[in-house]
Amino acid sequence: MTDVKEVTPSQVAIPSADLRALLYRAAIFILSALLLFALLLRVMNYEMRKDEQLYVPPIALLDHHRLYEDFFYNHPPGSAWFFHWVGAIVGSDHLLFSGRLSVFLAWMLLLAAIGAITYALTRSGLVSWCVVVLTVANDLFLTQTGMAATNNFLPLPFAFIGLGLFVLAVRESHPKPFLFAIAGLCLSLAAAFKISAVAFIPPVAIAAFLLPRAYRFKDRLLRVVAPLAAGGLVGGIPILIPLLLAPQRFLAHVVQYHTGPHLQYWRTANTPGEEQALSLVAKLLLAQGMWFSATCAVVISVLVALFLTALQAPDGGGRARLSRIVNGPLLVVAGAFLCSAAMSLLPTPSFPQYFAPPLICLPLGLALLFGSLEPETRTRFQPVFVAATMVVLAIEAPRLAQYVGTAVRADRWTVTRVHEAGVAMSQRIAVARAQGKVATLSPIYPLEGHLEVYPELATGPFAYRTADFTEPALAAWYRMTSPGRITAIFEADPPAALLLGFDEVLERPMLDYARRNGYLPSTDLGFKDRYGSPVLYLKPSPQ
Structure with missing residues (x-):
């Protein structure tokens, strides 16, 4: 045994x-x-913030434009x-x-x-x-x-x-x-x-x-x-x-x-x-x-x-x-x-x-x-x-x-959705055959779609909203416009589209211009952010 x-x-x-x-x-x-x-x-x-409208555009702008001279940048x-x-x-x-x-x-x-x-x-x-x-x-x-x-x-x-x-x-x-x-x-x-x-x-x-x-x-x-x-x-x-x-x-x-x-x-x-x-x-x-x-x-x-x-x-x-x-x-x-x-x-x-x-x-x-x-x-x-x-x-x-739930769905990421919004907007403008720049206080969206924006608005609302408080001697160093002068810029260079809906007060002159000139509103854009639901106003086709 x-x-x-x-x-x-x-x-x-x-x-x-x-x-x-x-x-x-x-x-x-x-x-x-x-x-x-x-x-x-x-x-x-992370949901896009307004400050990013200033910091992100230079990624594209610096290819062909000069910092401080061709667009506003306050840092x-x-x-x-x-x-x-x-x-x-x-x-x-x-x-x-x-x-x-x-x-x-x-x-x-x-x-x-x-x-x-x-x-x-x-x-x-x-x-x-x-x-x-x-x-x-x-x-x-x-x-x-x-x-x-x-x-x-x-x-x-x-x-x-x-x-x-x-x-x-x-x-x-x-x-x-x-x-x-x-x-x-x-x-x-x-x-x-x-x-x-x-x-x-x-x-x-x-x-x-x-x-x-x-x-x-x-x-x-x-x-x-x-x-x-x-x-x-x-x-x-x-x-x-x-x-x-x-x-x-x-x-x-x-x-x-x-x-x-x-x-x-x-x-x-x-x-x-x-x-x-x-x-x-x-x-x-x-x-x-x-x-x-x-x-x-x-x-x-x-x-x-x-x-x-x-x-x-x-x-x-x-x-x-x-x-x-x-x-x-x-x-x-x-x-x-x-x-x-x-x-x-x-x-x-x-x-x-x-x-x-x-x-x-x-x-x-x-x-x-x-x-x-x-x-x-x-x-x-x-x-x-x-x-x-x-x-x-x-x-x-x-x-x-x-955001762990988005790990396998990169198409749901904020960075992806913002880019796709810009591409969709570009396609909408191309279908309408509208020529010109895009006017908006949220320039990231059109720039994501390889669209041209106005230099005075290229880095968001920051210079635009303070224009009325800026002394003329100081304003001479900025590439900017103001709510009171934006219409004159549009008259000289009509926009292909206006992307609005993020700031009712600051955008009021732009909205008035779009309505006065028969721009066609398009609300079904498929995106929005924490500042509002955007509306794209397209230039009417010439008769």
């Missing part, structure tokens, strides 16, 4: 350490892939050229798709930078992954700020890289000058996308004269300040070129428009559905909602817990390490947060997306504080990061998964 060998509990097969590590990595990889795919779907499906040139180059590289005639793809690429750059820099500061893959996910699940980034094809998100990766590389460099005993050069390059590039990104430059510039403390002042000038300034000069070329070639035109578009007619328009306009804040109190209330949302509150709680944990280190060394960080890198990050927060409150009016820049300081704060802990304390604190990440994911899961 064969003996039966008794199996003790200690002999029960359990996964080996290598197998557990493999399963852990596989779970992280799968969840990361799902989050990125959900992010891509959200970017491509630095970085976003216009970036969208245009991505569209050219991809080779797609889907304009909104090219713009949204550019934003998604900016997301990839930001997340990669956060992962790499936080890992360099913490040497923990798990914590770095958690910090990346906490950024992905930030509700401000998951709305217009990080979804629409505008310049709101584009500066953030470059500002983070510039700030992060500077922090990494000054922590080293012998920092490499090229790190400071790249930091300066990225900080200037951020400002080339959105002028408010200059807020990240002063704290870094000041710190360059003070850090690293082990250096003599002369060494800081040669090894820190000089490469930082050189990199900043190279990164500033996109702004310096138009500023030097036509300074008055550039300043009229980028600076004077916002401090003059734009401000006057919002002081008198009553625009429903816009979350603008005009007074300082209204701005502070809006900032409170953005900076202390549920997801941000979780991150801030982790920051506070890290700070208190570092202070309470049992060996007493935690306070010394924390003091070194607070008096150096963390102080730079805090300065960047305060400067960018103050800059967020300066524009009038303020909108929710203006309050995004300070949030890129949070990942660096988390990484620096975690890196100040003793190795054993870090291990004990890792579950706090995991718990915070799971809480934030649970909060934002409905938003992240909102």
